Amino acid sequence: MIDFSLTEEQQALRDLARDFARDKIAPVAQDYDQTSTHPQDLINGAHNLGLMNLTVPEAYNGGGLGALEDCLVAEEFAAGCAGVATTIMGNSLALTPIVLAGTPEQLEQFVAPFCAAPNLAAFCLTEAGAGSDVASMRTTVRREGDEYVLNGSKRFITNGGTSSLYTVFATLDPSLKHKGICAFIVPGDTPGLSFGKKEDKMGQRASDTREVIFDNLRIPVANRLGQEGEGFLIAMKTLDRARAGVAALALGVGRAAMEAALEYAQQRQQFGQPIAQFQAIQFMLADMAMKVETARLMVWKAAWLTDNGRPNSLESSIAKCYASDIAMEVTTDAVQIFGGYGYIKEYPVEKYMRDAKLMQIYEGTNQIQRLVIARNLLRR
Numbered sequence: 185m186i187d188f189s190l191t192e193e194q195q196a197l198r199d200l201a202r203d204f205a206r207d208k209i210a211p212v213a214q215d216y217d218q219t220s221t222h223p224q225d226l227i228n229g230a231h232n233l234g235l236m237n238l239t240v241p242e243a244y245n246g247g248g249l250g251a252l253e254d255c256l257v258a259e260e261f262a263a264g265c266a267g268v269a270t271t272i273m274g275n276s277l278a279l280t281p282i283v284l285a286g287t288p289e290q291l292e293q294f295v296a297p298f299c300a301a302p303n304l305a306a307f308c309l310t311e312a313g314a315g316s317d318v319a320s321m322r323t324t325v326r327r328e329g330d331e332y333v334l335n336g337s338k339r340f341i342t343n344g345g346t347s348s349l350y351t352v353f354a355t356l357d358p359s360l361k362h363k364g365i366c367a368f369i370v371p372g373d374t375p376g377l378s379f380g381k382k383e384d385k386m387g388q389r390a391s392d393t394r395e396v397i398f399d400n401l402r403i404p405v406a407n408r409l410g411q412e413g414e415g416f417l418i419a420m421k422t423l424d425r426a427r428a429g430v431a432a433l434a435l436g437v438g439r440a441a442m443e444a445a446l447e448y449a450q451q452r453q454q455f456g457q458p459i460a461q462f463q464a465i466q467f468m469l470a471d472m473a474m475k476v477e478t479a480r481l482m483v484w485k486a487a488w489l490t491d492n493g494r495p496n497s498l499e500s501s502i503a504k505c506y507a508s509d510i511a512m513e514v515t516t517d518a519v520q521i522f523g524g525y526g527y528i529k530e531y532p533v534e535k536y537m538r539d540a541k542l543m544q545i546y547e548g549t550n551q552i553q554r555l556v557i558a559r560n561l562l563r564r
């Protein structure tokens with residue numbers, strides 16, 4: 185049976201997130217963007233409403249909900265501000281390796297206290313020389329008795345420097361490629377952990393992005409996730425899950441741009457009539473609606489597969505690639521519909537366009553998504 189309706193609980197959750205995004209996030213989105221300020225008050229607010237860490241089991245102070253609920257909230261938050269949404273939803277990405285591969289003891293020790301307060305977490309995979317080619321990472325780990333010692337650095341880490349928990353991927357030996365990668369939980373106050381400067385970004389400027397540096401950082405062996413050499417698999421499984429969430433963020437930005445363009449087109453008068461009367465504008469609006477609606481279908485399908493324990497690699501890559509590509513198109517068209525005003529920071533749509541661009545890049549560029557999609561097709 186196919187059913188596209190949300191349960192009452194899902195609708196209530198979405199409405200709660202929508203109200204928070206409209207009343208609290210959207211009004212300050214331009215300020216946070218221009219000043220590139222860390223949105224701690226919004227993180228506190230989202231946490232107070234129970235809108236963070238939704239996919240962590242309730243036993244560890246999470247929401248005990250599924251990927252679909254996470255996507256519903258991500259869409260709403262991103263419609264308010266993609267930078268704020270990326271900051272908050274970054275926790276889903278960073279905590280998923282622990283939810284997937286952590287022992288009950290690790291969840292109790294690290295995740296339960298983490299989720300009890302408005303904390304942030306960071307997922308540390310990318311390096312300066314290892315972006316799409318994750319397996320070429322150079323951050324090393326060596327075992328010394330009951331401890332591991334980490335050395336190296338990670339690039340472009342969302343919530344780097346503002347997090348209390350880091351999930352870190354490092355290699356026992358770079359020549360082992362993906363077989364040498366291990367995953368670890370690193371508390372934010374561990375000696376040997378430091379951060380680079382905050383990146384000055386094109387968009388999503390409310391989200392902190394920094395280099396994360398490990399200088400002879402020591403952690404107990406008990407902080408390792410899974411077995412030695414399982415880190416690559418843990419990272420890939422995490423990304424398969426998380427991609428629907430990124431797609432939902434892209435969907436939220438695209439939807440917000442469409443709604444802004446729709447409203448503006450009905451108000452703006454040229455040649456004695458609202459520009460919405462011109463077929464050229466109507467067709468752009470119609471294309472926007474088609475793209476936003478079809479992206480949402482794909483986001484929901486990818487999340488549904490995750491929630492039903494089915495393979496989702498193909499669908500989550502399609503969702504991420506498609507939703508972020510259409511977000512770029514829809515936000516660009518929204519700027520076009522606003523005309524010259526669309527290019528001015530006083531109006532909301534130029535920010536949407538800048539914010540959307542990142543979604544085609546992070547958590548696997550859209551070229552890499554197309555590789556994943558093609559490989560899945562050819563394997564069938």
Ligand SMILES: Cc1cc2nc3c(=O)[nH]c(=O)nc-3n(C[C@H](O)[C@H](O)[C@H](O)COP(=O)(O)OP(=O)(O)OC[C@H]3O[C@@H](n4cnc5c(N)ncnc54)[C@H](O)[C@@H]3O)c2cc1C
Nearest residue numbers: 307308309310315316340341342393545546547548549551
């Ligand atoms: C703001 C921001 C936040 C981020 N947050 C995080 C985070 O929290 N954690 C984290 O680990 N990482 C994070 N990243 C890193 C992000 O995931 C990487 O930037 C991304 O995976 C691409 O890696 P790269 O930048 O090294 O590009 P490269 O891998 O160097 O790619 C450059 C270009 O080559 C293309 N390309 C590369 N390989 C292939 C191929 N085989 N076939 C076809 N085309 C190819 C790419 O698609 C791209 O167009 C973030 C990045 C940014 C900008």
